[in-house]
Amino acid sequence: MPSRYCPYSLEEGTRPSQVGPQRGLLQQPPDLGLTNSLSCLDAPGLARGPLGREESFTLPHCAELGCRAEGICSFPVMPKAPVDGRIADCRLLWDYVYQLLSDARYESYIRWEDKNAKIFRVVDPNGLARLWGNHKNRVNMTYEKMSRALRHYYKLNIIKKEPGQKLLFRFLKIPGKITEDKGSLVEQQESQEQDKMDFKEKMLEVSP
Secondary structure, three states, rough: OOOOOOOOOOOOOOOOOOOOOOOOOOOOOOOOHHHHHHHHHHHOOOOOHHHHHHHHHHHHHHHHHHHHHOOOOOOOOOOOOOOOOOOOOOOOHHHHHHHHHHHHHOOOOOEEEEEOOEEEEEHHHHHHHHHHHHHHHOOOEEEEHHHHHHHHHOOOEEEEEEOOOOEEEEEOOOHHOOOOOOOHHHHHHHHHHHHHHHHHHHHHHHHH
């Protein structure tokens, strides 16, 4: 069986071969070389690549190849946690403040002024109070109420206000060391005082 041949040689590039017309055959206009170039792949001894099959040229497959080649495939992005101020397993205000300082999403409310010295600044007092109220399910929380709780920590030597500075505070004790011993006197006093303040706020809310 005669082998098929390609009418273009390597030297000729894409120029059509100078082959004379045959009698009795209708001459077809020369194409741009695409058909003849593809016919070269049918010559014996040439291995057909994985794209030689017709099903390999389907649009989904080509799109997949283009995606892999260009590296522009998009992957599902995990949704970010909402910035609503809610933090799990965080009941006391000092712990809550420290957790917010550790989360860059809340820098518009509170941020470190000097992290090494444990000095932090309340950037948006009303916004910070709303976050704390949302965390405690207290819709009427204000910064005035929240500041009373902060002043309680002055007595326990946990937080102090920087003198001569507005809305600037300092942690005197690292929160991790405070919670090392859950039965410590500081933890008990803090919890009891927080319970009293919560009870007073509830009574004010239900009073006419």
